[in-house]
Amino acid sequence: MSETPASLRRLAAQDPRDRGGPAQPMLIVQGLRKYFPIRAGLLNRRVAEVKAVDDVSFFVMKGETLGIVGESGCGKSTLARLLMHLTPKDEGAVILDGEAVGGAGGVPLDGLRRSLQMVFQDSSSSLNPRLPIEQSIAYGPRVQGARPKAARARARALMEKVGLNPTLFGPRYPHEMSGGQKQRVNIARALSLDPRLLILDEAVSALDKSVEAQVLNLLSDLKKQFNLTYIFISHDLHVVRYISDRVMVMYLGQVVEIGPSESIYEAPKHPYTRALLACRLTMDPRERVDAAPLAGDPPSPVRPPPGCRFHTRCAFAEDVCKRVAPRLDGALELSAESHLAACHMDKAGSGHSRAMH
């Protein structure tokens, strides 16, 4: 590979793009909020709002993989789109390597574009059906001012990096490729701007198991090679455990628990996390689950239950849960070890009978 651009050969140890130093988190999200209006009636008035993402705070350290799990509709994908600034946020701050993005005095969006990229869930609709994939990958560098020849060379080098022969696949159209190959193209395209943080929104969910494993291995290879930080969004708890250093559990637009992967999976604190983990299938047929640990759908995000949003489905719900919303305290105390849960049972003196005293 003589045509590999210099940026691809960067060593993982020192990153010249680093600004805040190794202790500065790659991403800090502070009180992020997005309510989608529901309009109705003759005058198209705002009658209600979907609280898709409601006061979400977390951080991602450099070189870390943060897994985000939760049921469908819990706001995972909206969160990803908010971070990418594809959907404008209502409130909150996104701080990338120590610098606020957008707004007055922040990094312009263009800087964010280069540092933050996303791999989309649907591998077929995320590629332009009428562009050969080499052009799809080269589009980003072209937009950012690379000459056509350089952009093409970069696209070809990246295709090689994700395990696609550029001579063979470069001229192909998306419909001439399998799901796994298309997802590799998507990853290559996301890498084409040399990002530091990659958001993977259900990136492997639509693939069959063997291809999923290949792509996961590819992702961990690339992470080392390109010195990447991942936010890995998935509903597959096994995959999240496999790939993540820390895990964040979301329910109805809020973070209910966040902590190191081991700790979350071995000693979950929030009853919702426990129920989710109980939903996993095991390899042992004798450990069959007869009753679903979580019945029914989550409540409507238009009118979330008062107090703890989970109390309607929680086995331990008490009076205090219906009145007071438990807070996720210390979400921005930058410690990779801390394991936090937004549950009254986890807080001393909250008024819950099972709370620590």
Place this chain on the structure above:
Amino acid sequence: MANVFAGSSVAATAPKPVVQSRGYWASVWRRMRYDYVTLFCLALILIIALLAILAPEVAPMDPYKSSMAHRLKPIGYPGHWLGTDEQGRDMLSRLIYGGRVSLAMGVVPVALATLIGGLFGVTAGYFGGRVNMAIMRFMDIFFAFPSVLLAVAISGSLGGGVVNQLLTLTIVLIPPLCRVAETAASQVRTMDFVDAARSTGASTLSIVFSHVLINVLSPILVYASTLVSVSIILASGLSFLGLGVSPPTADWGLMLSTLRQSIYVRPLVSAIPGVAILVTSVAFNLLSDGLRQAMDVRQ
């Protein structure tokens, strides 16, 4: 962990003939090359167009020179191979000259309407919301009238003449093309690849040109090519009603109109302009069919 990924690169490195990078239009042509019906129609249209352009060179006689001695001669009459009309003018020459006006009536309004309607449609579809509302409701006003009635109304108020007829047809054809462009563009807008393009920091203009247009183009072009025949027939209709070009201009619709009095004397000669309209519009329809197939990448 065992690297499962190592196995997958085998497929990628397997020896295969090198495929040259090809553009979108090259691939369209590659698919169309073996579609003989479409190629035949394309050739036919080109021949008709060439004859029309080179009319002064090709036509055997002056299309406006009448001769009372040679009125309504049958097909095959020596010197007038397609006969003569009610004023003794050579039918073949008039047919060739008539192609000029008729083809222009077919192609020019459609081209103009594609540009204008496509621009408004893509704008409405891509931006959505209020922009979409404003543009599409305005187009709906035109949809409220049947197209022929609309053409007659506009033509009637503008008056006759070639330019006014072109203008009339363009106005009539804009709303349907705008609708097609809007539908296609609003479908493309929701696709993830548009979001992916947005997240590279591309400007709206760049996204529309590199990602939206290429996907919107084929439905618009295919629909536009079917409208060519509609436009020719509409133009002929207007001329027939006396709202288009005025006699003695050679025009297929006008020829049909003036020859209809002679239909019992020379039925075959009277039908000739009609046959010309029929052949041309069928050729355009078949061409658009072939184009639709060739432009579908999934074929």
